[in-house]
Amino acid sequence: MTRLVLTTFSAGETERLGQLLGSRLERGMFIALRGELGGGKTCFTRGIAAGAVPHSAHLVASPTFAIMNEYPGPPTVYHFDFYRLGSCHEIAELGFEEFFEGDGICIVEWPERLGELLPQDHLSITFEHAGDDQRTITLETFGKRHEPLLDGLTIVADFKIV
DSSP states (O other): OOEEEEEEOSHHHHHHHHHHHHTTOOTTOEEEEEEOTTSSHHHHHHHHHHHHOGGGGGGOOOOTTTSEEEEOOSSOEEEEEOTTOOOHHHHHHTTTHHHHTSSSEEEEESGGGGGGGSOSSEEEEEEEEOSTTOEEEEEEEESSTTGGGTTTHHHHOOSEEO
8 A cells, every 4th residue: 555645725736636646547447535525526536537538627526416427538537426325235236336347437435335345456535624725635545556646646746745
């Protein structure tokens, strides 16, 4: 596991960090976004889309009521919000687990709802309020495939490393 903790000082910086990460994502990668409501997860996802599928970045919105939004690629980005779902059984019944190891990039808000469906190899990103528009963002890799995502990220970013 590799871990990186950064602080962003505005929504624009949070989005830019997402864009830097998004430009490094590959087909089949899984991003688990954790944090409170209003923590910056959707803003960060807008940045990921800007880096991974720039022509679709304008489509990014919180999928709280739709559960899943799709941003055309290549690769296609699937943005899930499982806030309203109670368990991994509901997620499995809806057939969403088929996307988790497919050819697209999966971004999941509220991944704790996945339980045993959470892929072992993934990038977990936790957002914490640090006052006003500041966010402490912790990026942790689980499995070998996602480890290179953090390599050199601090070199190209001018965020405060905690």
